[in-house]
Amino acid sequence: MEPVLFVFFAALALAGGLGVVASVRAVHSALALLLVLCALAGLYLLLGAQFIAALQVIVYAGAIVVLFLFVIMLLHMATGEPAARGLRPWRAGSALAAAFFLAGVFFAALRAPALADPAPPLPQDFGSAQAVGRLLFTRFLLPFELASVVLLVGIIAAVVLAKGALLLRVPAAARPHEEKVRAEVLR
């Protein structure tokens, strides 16, 4: 059963990956990215990482792809980008570089003897929310707290980038109306 599911999810992920790169319109790329993310969540379940699979669906598929779709709608990009004219040298070069990288990884992954060993059986609560949470609050406590700082910086950066023109550039004296509103709100 497991090989069948692996082939199914791997095929979905590859099709989605091709769709992300090859779609003309950004909306189609975003939906293909959603396909990849859901297929990877299925693979995480096969690998015994239940908590990460749930996180993948909630954060990546639920939040990040929706954010992409919002921005695409905001920029009303119905037309996509103009089709490529001819095969420019750097396009061929990039394809060649990717092919070399792939060949190297294939060689390494298929030849390394230690990787072909069957994986040992898993402990009882491997990858569960309890086990991940216990590690998060003991051994990985410092990175966990730093992650909250990173999230805070991201929130502030997004607000400043979105409202920066209003917050930073226009002096307060040039906005008597806003000053009046703010004074009323403060009162």
Add this chain to the structure above:
Amino acid sequence: MVPLPAYLVLAAILFSLGVVGVLVRRNALIVFMSIELMLNSVNLTFVALSRHLPSMDGQLAVFFTIVVAGVEVVVGLAIIVEIFRSRSTVNLDEVHLLRG
């Protein structure tokens, strides 16, 4: 039982697709999605090796990758929206203000 190299090869193919997307596509949003594709292929490598070892450290690395990827998407998309506001294009070939 699926052997580990199958997962590693799948992750390598997805990563290569992402690299090609970043290098070939000129739409800033699609380039950004290709970067997400590369991040996800590395996540798959982490989880596959964490199953193989078995150790849960790889899954924790994926946790932090997802956190950072979320922040990166928020900031990056805000920058793209700002570029579109000021130049009304998201074609990366036309955004070359910093080119020497």
